[in-house]
Each structure stands twice: as C-alpha cells, then as structure tokens.
Amino acid sequence: MSDRGVVFDLGYVPYEGPRLGTAAAVRAEVRDGIRRVLGLRRKARKKILPWMLVGIALIPAIVFVGLAFLLSSFDPLGAGEDSPFGGHVDFFGLIGNVVLLFAALAGPELLVPDRTEGVLAVYSSRPMRPRDYLLGRTGALAIVLAGFLLVPQFLMYLGFAALDDAGFLRALAERSDDLVQIVLSSGVYMLAYGAPAILIATFARRTAPATGVYLALMLVLSGFAQGMVEGDVTGARFAALGALAQHPVVVTDWIFDHSTFGLAPVDAGWDPWVSLAIILLVTAVTAVVTIRRYRSLM
Amino acid sequence: MTAPIISTKGMSHAYGDIVALHDVTIDVPPGSIGLVGANGAGKTTLIKILLGILEPTVGSVDVLSVDVVKDPIPMRSNVGYMPEGSCLPLSQTAADFTVYAAELAGLPRRASRQRASDVLTLVGLHEERFRYMGEFSTGMKQRAMLAQAIVHDPSLVFLDEPTAGLDPEGREEMLELVGRLGSFGINVLTSSHVLTDIERTCDWVIMLDGGRVLRNGPLAGLTDTSTVEVEVLGDPVVVAEALTRAGATVETDHQTVFVEYPAGDTFVLVRDVLADTGIGMRRLGARSTSLEDIFLAQDLEPPS
Numbered sequence: 001m002s003d004r005g006v007v008f009d010l011g012y013v014p015y016e017g018p019r020l021g022t023a024a025a026v027r028a029e030v031r032d033g034i035r036r037v038l039g040l041r042r043k044a045r046k047k048i049l050p051w052m053l054v055g056i057a058l059i060p061a062i063v064f065v066g067l068a069f070l071l072s073s074f075d076p077l078g079a080g081e082d083s084p085f086g087g088h089v090d091f092f093g094l095i096g097n098v099v100l101l102f103a104a105l106a107g108p109e110l111l112v113p114d115r116t117e118g119v120l121a122v123y124s125s126r127p128m129r130p131r132d133y134l135l136g137r138t139g140a141l142a143i144v145l146a147g148f149l150l151v152p153q154f155l156m157y158l159g160f161a162a163l164d165d166a167g168f169l170r171a172l173a174e175r176s177d178d179l180v181q182i183v184l185s186s187g188v189y190m191l192a193y194g195a196p197a198i199l200i201a202t203f204a205r206r207t208a209p210a211t212g213v214y215l216a217l218m219l220v221l222s223g224f225a226q227g228m229v230e231g232d233v234t235g236a237r238f239a240a241l242g243a244l245a246q247h248p249v250v251v252t253d254w255i256f257d258h259s260t261f262g263l264a265p266v267d268a269g270w271d272p273w274v275s276l277a278i279i280l281l282v283t284a285v286t287a288v289v290t291i292r293r294y295r296s297l298m
Numbered sequence: 299m300t301a302p303i304i305s306t307k308g309m310s311h312a313y314g315d316i317v318a319l320h321d322v323t324i325d326v327p328p329g330s331i332g333l334v335g336a337n338g339a340g341k342t343t344l345i346k347i348l349l350g351i352l353e354p355t356v357g358s359v360d361v362l363s364v365d366v367v368k369d370p371i372p373m374r375s376n377v378g379y380m381p382e383g384s385c386l387p388l389s390q391t392a393a394d395f396t397v398y399a400a401e402l403a404g405l406p407r408r409a410s411r412q413r414a415s416d417v418l419t420l421v422g423l424h425e426e427r428f429r430y431m432g433e434f435s436t437g438m439k440q441r442a443m444l445a446q447a448i449v450h451d452p453s454l455v456f457l458d459e460p461t462a463g464l465d466p467e468g469r470e471e472m473l474e475l476v477g478r479l480g481s482f483g484i485n486v487l488t489s490s491h492v493l494t495d496i497e498r499t500c501d502w503v504i505m506l507d508g509g510r511v512l513r514n515g516p517l518a519g520l521t522d523t524s525t526v527e528v529e530v531l532g533d534p535v536v537v538a539e540a541l542t543r544a545g546a547t548v549e550t551d552h553q554t555v556f557v558e559y560p561a562g563d564t565f566v567l568v569r570d571v572l573a574d575t576g577i578g579m580r581r582l583g584a585r586s587t588s589l590e591d592i593f594l595a596q597d598l599e600p601p602s
C-alpha cells in the first residue's frame with residue numbers, strides 16, 4: 001500500500017442531525033439582533049456609535065463610584081455613604097438621553113434593513129411566524145437596552161457596597177432594595193424608549209430618517225408639552241401626557257421615592273401612575289400595530 | 299406515481315378582486331420541477347402559498363405531506379426558498395449570513411457552521427465567504443442566495459427565477475448548480491419564464507397561464523411526439539412525394555421533412571424511401587417539441 005496521502009472527495013454530505021424548530025430559530029435571531037445593534041461582525045463604522053454610547057453610559061457610574069471612594073478616603077466618617085454627587089436615581093436622570101439616542105439607533109437598525117433588503121423572505125421560509133420574528137427582534141432590543149441600563153448600575157451597586165463600612169457582603173444585603181428599584185426602573189425605561197423606536201421602525205424605509213423621526217417625536221413632543229405647561233396655556237394639562245421622553249423619569253423618581261420637579265406631567269398635576277399607564281399604553285399599541293403590520297409582510 | 303411532494307386540490311387565491319390562481323389541482327412527484335408561465339401567471343403566488351406565506355382563498359395544499367394551510371411551521375424546517383429579488387443583508391459576510399440561515403432553520407450552531415462552509419464551497423463562494431455581501435457582484439449574490447436556501451439540507455427547495463439578472467456565463471453556472479441539486483437528494487421547484495432553463499434542468503413541468511394550470515406532467519411526455527424529422531441532402535420535395543404516396547403525412551421546412559405514419563414504423567418507412575429515391579440524409583430522429591411550441595400551439599403568448 002502506498003504511503004502517499006489520498007484525497008477523498010466526500011461530495012455532498014446530507015444533514016441528518018436534529019432540527020430544533022422555532023425556539024432555536026428565535027434564539028438565533030436574538031443573537032443576530034444583539035450583534036447587529038452593537039455592530040459586531042460588521043464593518044468598523046457600524047461599531048462606532050453604539051460603543052461610543054456604551055462608553056458614555058459607563059462614565060457616570062465610574063465617576064459616581066470614584067467620588068464615593070475619594071470621599072471615603074478623605075473622610076473616614078463618610079465612608080460607606082453613597083456619593084453625595086450622585087446615586088442610582090441620579091444615574092437614570094443623567095443617562096436618560098443617552099438611552100434615548102441608543103434606542104433611536106437600535107430600533108431602526110433591527111427592523112428596517114430586514115424589510116428593505118428583502119431578508120424577510122428568508123424568515124418567511126423558516127419555521128417562524130411573524131410574531132416569532134418580532135419576538136426575536138424585540139428580545140434583542142430588550143437585552144441590549146437592559147445591558148445598557150443595568151451594567152453601569154450594577155457597577156455602582158458593587159462599588160458602593162465595596163466602600164461601605166459595614167463590609168462588602170453585608171452592604172450588598174442591606175442595599176438589596178436598591179437592586180429591585182434599579183431593575184424596575186430599567187424595565188420602565190426599556191418600555192418607554194424601546195416601544196416607540198420599534199413602532200417607528202415598523203413603518204420606516206430607511207434607518208437614518210427613522211432615527212430622526214424618533215428623536216423628534218420624543219424630544220419635540222416633550223419640549224412642546226413642557227412649554228405649554230410652563231406657559232399655563234389652555235390644554236396644557238393634556239398636552240403634558242404627550243411628553244413621552246419624560247414619563248420614565250417621573251416613574252423612576254416614583255419608584256425611588258425621589259422628589260420630581262421640572263417635568264411636564266408632574267407640573268401639570270398628573271400622578272406618577274398616569275405616566276406608567278401612558279408607557280404601558282404606548283407599548284400595547286406598538287405590539288398590536290407591529291404584529292398586524294408584519295402579518296401582512298411575512 | 300410515488301407519493302407527491304406537492305399536492306393541491308381546488309386551490310384558488312385572489313388579491314381583492316384580482317384572481318391570481320384559479321382552481322389549481324396538481325399532484326407533483328419528487329424530482330426537478332419546472333414552474334413556467336408568463337409574468338403575472340401566478341408563479342410567485344403559487345410558491346408563496348406552498349411555503350405557507352400566503353393562505354389560499356379556498357382549497358387544500360399539502361407540501362411534504364404537511365397541510366400547509368393548517369400549519370406550515372413543521373414543513374418549513376425541510377424546505378428552502380430563494381426569492382426572485384435580493385434577500386441578503388448587505389452589511390454581513392456570506393459566511394455569517396449562511397450560518398445564520400442554517401440556525402434559523404433549526405440546525406445547532408456547530409452543524410450550522412459546518413454546513414455553511416460546505417455549501418459556500420459547493421456554490422463557489424469559498425474564497426469570498428468572508429467578504430461583505432454588499433461588495434458582491436450579481437452572480438455572487440445569486441450564489442449566496444442559493445446557499446442560504448440549501449444550507450439546512452432541505453427536502454424541497456423553491457427557486458424563484460434563479461437566473462434573473464445574470465449574464466450568460468453566470469446563467470450557465472447557476473443552471474449547472476441547480477441541475478446538481480437533484481443528485482444531492484434535494485427536490486427542486488424552479489420558477490422561470492425562460493423556457494429553455496426549465497427544459498435543461500427539470501423532468502416535470504407545471505405550466506401556468508392567467509392563474510390556471512395548463513399542463514402538469516412529465517417534461518418528456520410533453521415535448522416528445524410521434525413525428526419523425528429527417529434532414530435530407532437532396533431535393534426534399536422528391537422525398538416528401540414518395541412518403542405521401544406511401545401513406546404518410548408530411549410537412550417540409552427547407553431541407554427538413556417531418557413525417558407521421560400511424561400505419562407502421564415511421565423510421566423504417568423513411569429508411570426505405572431514402573433508399574428508393576437515392577437521396578442521402580444528414581440527420582434522422584424523433585421530433586422534439588419545445589415548451590415554447592406547446593405555448594404557441596395553445597395560442598398563448600410564450601413566456602419569453
């Protein structure tokens with residue numbers, strides 16, 4: 001027998017392994033959505049904006065923990081106190097507009113190219129219904145927004161606990177209420193900023209205009225409502241309900257039992273639960289409209 | 299006939315007042331199936347119904363023995379689809395998208411990577427697999443689309459105008475690829491308005507016209523006739539007259555004589571007449587009818 005190597009042409013090899021069905025397809029879609037939003041496995045220019053925003057979101061957390069550390073170094077009596085320069089609720093206030101911008105980029109990026117580039121035809125031929133497709137896409141958006149909101153907050157939570165005089169583990173337990181408030185508030189921001197982004201992306205033909213329309217809707221409406229409330233003009237009370245960008249701030253302050261001022265819904269005399277109701281209503285409308293739209297497309 | 303891979307009964311579909319498909323009843327065996335018809339004949343609508351993307355207004359549809367009207371999801375893990383227009387995310391590499399397409403069909407991650415690599419090699423994109431598809435030529439995009447359609451090793455793949463927009467060389471390569479799918483155990487339904495493409499790659503044909511099925515049967519039976527054609531070297535009139543005297547029905551076209559002789563063996567008659575008249579021949583064989591001839595014979599506008 002020859003000792004020389006032999007090359008075998010195996011030809012076409014049929015696949016005889018498992019086919020995992022809809023659940024696996026949705027999981028794959030979520031992974032793809034996360035990669036797409038963050039620009040992973042895409043060209044460098046697709047990575048710039050999302051990662052810049054991630055960096056910006058981390059800065060307040062690092063600064064807050066750093067200031068708390070400095071304070072505890074100079075004043076041992078103050079060690080263990082939250083930074084007087086900012087805590088969890090202040091973080092939401094600081095990065096609110098960054099989250100808004102991130103959602104403005106992520107929503108259209110997830111939905112628009114699939115339609116304009118014809119990729120929906122591929123999804124239509126796979127074991128997925130329109131609702132499964134939307135579950136995968138909104139799941140990706142929820143996970144990325146949750147990471148965007150929660151990772152810096154957890155850094156702050158761990159940082160504050162590490163600086164606490166009571167000791168790290170005991171401080172973690174004592175501050176567990178913070179965790180619940182952080183998670184609830186993050187969920188509110190995800191719905192309040194994510195749902196309108198999905199709604200606009202459902203109808204947009206291009207990503208950049210969709211981002212622009214979303215930002216205009218969220219910021220201009222809020223500014224308009226704020227102006228009407230401050231001017232005390234007729235109809236201001238109801239116009240305040242249109243301040244979509246301000247509702248999650250109101251609800252977060254409510255969750256943290258933090259006083260709220262300078263926001264249209266509160267200044268117009270609405271209770272915080274009304275802001276929560278508006279957020280849930282917009283989310284419900286988004287779900288119904290988006291599913292109807294994609295049923296006609298897929 | 300073996301168990302049909304596609305079976306429809308009394309199936310119709312309308313877009314509002316416009317009837318796209320009317321009373322379509324077909325049983326299609328495994329193999330390479332051609333779906334031909336002019337633009338607007340209902341080809342894409344039929345494919346979308348078979349995939350469960352559209353619901354028929356009335357009638358039943360079974361694909362791979364799955365009732366598609368009731369629930370198309372169990373069938374979709376085993377079918378592939380290459381749409382007529384582009385279906386590629388241009389900011390992704392061919393490798394990433396093909397892996398993703400396999401995962402969407404339910405294949406595990408590792409198997410998806412292996413299959414994507416194999417299939418991209420098969421369609422001739424191995425060297426280009428890490429390039430972004432936005433940089434691909436039309437031919438490369440068509441290959442990538444074919445790759446996503448077969449990456450999960452479907453039992454049946456629907457190809458909607460697979461040669462659309464390709465130059466002659468790209469068209470040849472695509473047809474060669476489509477022709478090979480049958481040898482991989484993949485049944486293929488190719489929709490095209492280019493009849494020669496169907497004749498080259500298919501063994502069964504469904505002909506649509508205005509939403510109705512004109513023919514549904516094996517291609518061989520459709521295009522073979524009992525007529526014999528002989529191209530003579532001498533005067534065709536002499537041969538034609540001798541054949542007519544012998545009781546055959548004859549047509550001539552330049553040097554070619556078409557002969558029908560129901561009373562006996564046409565080939566033997568032609569041989570004897572050529573021997574008697576002393577006229578030589580260049581070619582002798584059964585007359586083959588093209589799909590275009592069939593369309594023309596039914597007084598229909600051929601698809602191309």
